[in-house]
Amino acid sequence: MTVTIDGKLTAANLMTELQDRVRALKERGTTPGLAVILVGDDSASAIYVRNKERRAADLGIYSEVIRLPDTISQTALIDEINRLNQTPTIDGILVQLPLPAHIDETAIINAINPDKDVDGFHPVNVGRLWTNQPGIVASTPFGIMQLLKAYDIDPEGKRAVIVGRSNIVGRPMAALLLNQHATVTIAHSRTKDLFELTKTADILVVATGQAKMITAAAVKPGAVVIDVGMDRDENNKLVGDVDFDAVAPIASAITPVPGGVGPMTIASLMIQTVALAEARANG
Numbered sequence: 001m002t003v004t005i006d007g008k009l010t011a012a013n014l015m016t017e018l019q020d021r022v023r024a025l026k027e028r029g030t031t032p033g034l035a036v037i038l039v040g041d042d043s044a045s046a047i048y049v050r051n052k053e054r055r056a057a058d059l060g061i062y063s064e065v066i067r068l069p070d071t072i073s074q075t076a077l078i079d080e081i082n083r084l085n086q087t088p089t090i091d092g093i094l095v096q097l098p099l100p101a102h103i104d105e106t107a108i109i110n111a112i113n114p115d116k117d118v119d120g121f122h123p124v125n126v127g128r129l130w131t132n133q134p135g136i137v138a139s140t141p142f143g144i145m146q147l148l149k150a151y152d153i154d155p156e157g158k159r160a161v162i163v164g165r166s167n168i169v170g171r172p173m174a175a176l177l178l179n180q181h182a183t184v185t186i187a188h189s190r191t192k193d194l195f196e197l198t199k200t201a202d203i204l205v206v207a208t209g210q211a212k213m214i215t216a217a218a219v220k221p222g223a224v225v226i227d228v229g230m231d232r233d234e235n236n237k238l239v240g241d242v243d244f245d246a247v248a249p250i251a252s253a254i255t256p257v258p259g260g261v262g263p264m265t266i267a268s269l270m271i272q273t274v275a276l277a278e279a280r281a282n283g
């Protein structure tokens with residue numbers, strides 16, 4: 001029988017566990033602090049940021065949202081990051097993506113102190129991940145690893161195929177699965193015979209942004225299928241990169257959209273903010 005991996009429930013369970021860690025930190029005089037920078041008025045980003053703010057408040061994490069106009073210069077944005085880098089009560093800093101076109105995303109990520117880079121996007125943290133050292137990991141792949149753990153899916157010895165090579169999902173996902181002893185292939189828009197490759201995967205992670213591109217013919221029977229997509233179908237309904245109804249009957253486990261990977265992203269952000277505050281409290 002196919003297992004539908006419930007990201008909402010897993011995230012809620014992890015948040016309950018996290019409450020105890022926040023309480024313990026506060027008893028020791030440390031309140032975890034998270035700063036979120038939102039540039040411009042992208043409506044989806046505004047919702048994600050509001051949800052981050054709410055989740056932090058639920059847990060007793062101090063959060064500060066810095067809303068900046070989309071006309072802000074790159075220099076002024078970096079000045080703001082520098083202020084937060086120097087604020088001792090802020091453990092984690094993130095800049096909500098995407099950024100307006102005139103701002104160089106790489107320059108902004110590189111301006112964040114790597115030890116406060118709660119998104120795990122800074123090259124120092126990327127390097128730590130690829131060399132299998134402890135560090136902060138991008139929230140979505142971190143959340144996917146939490147889902148695999150919660151459902152007793154062990155990557156060791158499995159063939160994993162990741163479709164998508166973004167810095168936010170595909171690349172860190174590959175490193176995390178490799179660190180857990182999977183045999184990993186990253187596929188992308190220029191991969192030849194893509195579906196021949198995806199059919200070899202015991203664990204298939206799809207992050208392409210193309211609605212329902214993975215059909216049953218592209219999946220090995222019994223595979224674990226993780227859908228990172230958040231796309232709109234012809235009826236403007238939120239769907240994933242995987243055709244859930246077609247693939248679910250042949251998968252051993254599959255994430256739905258919505259309610260699969262998405263809710264784990266914000267939960268992972270909270271977990272890593274608390275871990276950074278614990279590091280501060282422990283000196």
Ligand SMILES: Nc1nc2c(c(=O)[nH]1)N[C@@H](CN(C=O)c1ccc(C(=O)N[C@@H](CCC(=O)O)C(=O)O)cc1)CN2
Nearest residue numbers: 048094095096097098119139258259260262263265266
């Ligand atoms: N600085 C960052 N920017 C962005 C990140 C990130 O991790 N750091 N990730 C995404 C946006 N994101 C969080 O920021 C995010 C995306 C989706 C969800 C989520 O819960 N999705 C739900 C569906 C929501 C809906 O109905 O629209 C789901 O899949 O069930 C949470 C957070 C890009 N930017």
